[in-house]
Amino acid sequence: MTATSETAIRPLDHLALRGSDEAPALVLRGETLSFKDLRSRISLLAGWLQSRIPEKGARVASWAAKGELTCLMPLAAARAGLVHVPINPLLKRAQVAHILADSGARLLIGSPARLQTLEPADLAQAAPAGEGEALAEAAALGSALGASTADPDELAAILYTSGSTGRPKGVMLSHANMWLGAESVAGYLGLASDDVTLAVLPLSFDYGQNQLLSTWYAGGSVVPLDYLTPRDVIKTIDRHGVTTLAAVPPLWVQLAELEWPKETAAKLRRLTNSGGALTEDMVRRLRALFPQARLFAMYGLTEAFRSTFLDPALIDSHPTSMGKAIPHAEILVIADNGQVAADGEEGELVHCGPLVAQGYWQDPERTAERYKPAPAASRYGGVAVWSGDRVRRDSDGLLYFVGRRDAMIKCAGNRISPQEIEEAAVATGLVAEAVALGVKDERLGQAIHLIVRPAPGVSGFKEELPRKLMQVLPNFMQPQVIHWRDAMPISPNGKIDRSGLAMELAQAVAA
Structure with missing residues (x-):
């Protein structure tokens, strides 16, 4: 998978190499890891993973709340030559058992309480390990792995997402997919080394992981948070000087209903929305609450990461628009006759370019339904994701969501x-x-x-x-x-x- 000629793509674990040694990278409950600390712990965890699973390309799953283990795993697994399968900590036994069996994971690292909910048959292939145990053994083993030399086209992660029918399906993401996603988002959000991102989205989701990856690409720091109430979000923003907050519409509704201290609201430089469109009313409320923050409305799908974003300068005048293609994405609107739709004409959103994932894990039938040859008008060609979502494009090139073709x-x-x-x-x-x-x-x-x-x-x-x-x-x-x-x-x-x-x-x- 190739990107634009000016882009240098690296193996995913190289993201940890970008920040300054003493700069903060990960703010945990009991300590703050500098980028030097982050690099060391990723190397040690990767060495432990390789000692447990020496076969390249084997799958390793994680199932735990946000913390050191879940934040390190995307890069540590990549460095060890393994494929990471992050599991949403909210899932229960039936869903987890399916993901373990479908992915063929050899190892499941999780919180002891979660592991105890599984039956022996669920762990027939995946050996269980507690998250604390894994980190302690990695430190004790002391087998640090150097930076990976993996081909960026190699598989790095499988993210499970529900389909319109049947059980969750695994979307295959390469090192290049995730590296370019991090670079793209860091670029259009304008992230910098002095930014602090509050990671409230689940790390099992594509944009949840990108909270980590795009921030580290820019050399900034991440504060992971599994919040209990919306007020926890406000307190954490105030305590850590958070500058970047990504959320889904229901959380924005709750946050907009609270009283925000002006000095806390003023800390935020940017707000990003994922997982559904914001209403015009919510856009107005967020703009009133955070007048100094840039509000990014976005559209994406796991099969191709993120597709579009709206320039924050247009959010007041075009509050319902999905915007235009993000860097490294080409977005076409294809009419029912197979041609590029005219301005104002409804068509299917087709995503082309190097952010397109590698298909569904061990599911060629469903892969063929969604991943098809790019339209003739594509400058990238190759395989594109035909989203099934109906959109229209106005005369300024801005996209607007019309509806979903599937039953999700x-x-x-x-x-x-x-x-x-x-x-x-x-x-x-x-x-x-x-x-x-x-x-x-x-x-x-x-x-x-x-x-x-x-x-x-x-x-x-x-x-x-x-x-x-x-x-x-x-x-x-x-x-x-x-x-x-x-x-x-x-x-x-x-x-x-x-x-x-x-x-x-x-x-x-x-x-």
Whole structure:
């Protein structure tokens, strides 16, 4: 995968080499690591990983809250010649077991409490190791690895994201994908060595990891935070002089409702939005709360990282625009006739260029559905990501989102597979049929509505189903509303009429 001629692409672990030795790189609860410390600990963890898994290209998974281990793993695994599989700490046993089996991970490093929730069969391939144990053994072993000489096109990470149907699928990212993503974001955000990024997004997401990587590319420092309440965000910004904050729309809603001390709000230089579009009202509220901060509206997808951003100078006049292509991305709007759409004409967003990932892990069928030859108009050619999202471009070249082609539910910044929720409901034995739908919601983006038909002869299902779903699904997959039906509507093709149910729910909510 090649980038522009002026770009020098390095193996991913070289990002740790960019900051000044004594400059702060990672602010942990008990200590602050300088870039010199960061380099040392990445080398030691990489040496330990290589001693545990000497085979190049083997997968190693991590499943823990934000901390030293999860922040070091993307670079340490890359240095050891391994492929990192970060697992969202909010996931529960069923989802984690699937990811471990699908990826073939040889090692799972996690918090002891999380590891204890897994069954022996879940760990048939992946040897478990506690995060504290891993860090202590790495320090004791003292086997420091030097900087990697990997080919930038080699696989560096597999990030699992829900598909429109079925279980999560693994998106394969190369060293080059992640290096260029870091360079691109650091460039258009204007990150510098005196910037402090508050990492509140999960590190299992593409942009969550990029919080680390783009900041370190610029030589700045990162403060990882698993917040309990929005007020924790304000306190941490004030305590550490945070200059950069990325969040999803539901968190922006909560943050905008709080009273911000003026001196704390003034510390922020830039705000970036991910995981769903901001409303015009929210743009106005954020601009009023943080008049000195530049607000970046962005659009992206894991299959090609980030695609577009809106110049903050245009956010007041074009609050609903997705902007234009980020550096290293080429974005085309392709009409239904296969040609580049005219200004104002709706078409599919197609992402071309070196940020395009390598496809889905061990899933050639789904890879072929999304990763296709680039349109003839592309200056890059090769393989492009056909997003399935419908957009239009105005006469100034600004893009606007129209709608989604697939059935994904986007709730609180999470992309959720309806089928995964439906399968969990049916698996309880309380439900004969289930349909999960996303219904427009001001705070969540989309709220999860679950329509179910009870299994014959079962009693107490209305009280039991929510309880059982809480046991098997993570919090962000829990339905906000459950609707009970004696029968499901059937479409002419003999399937459950999902479109009819979606229309009915939308009308009921609007009424």
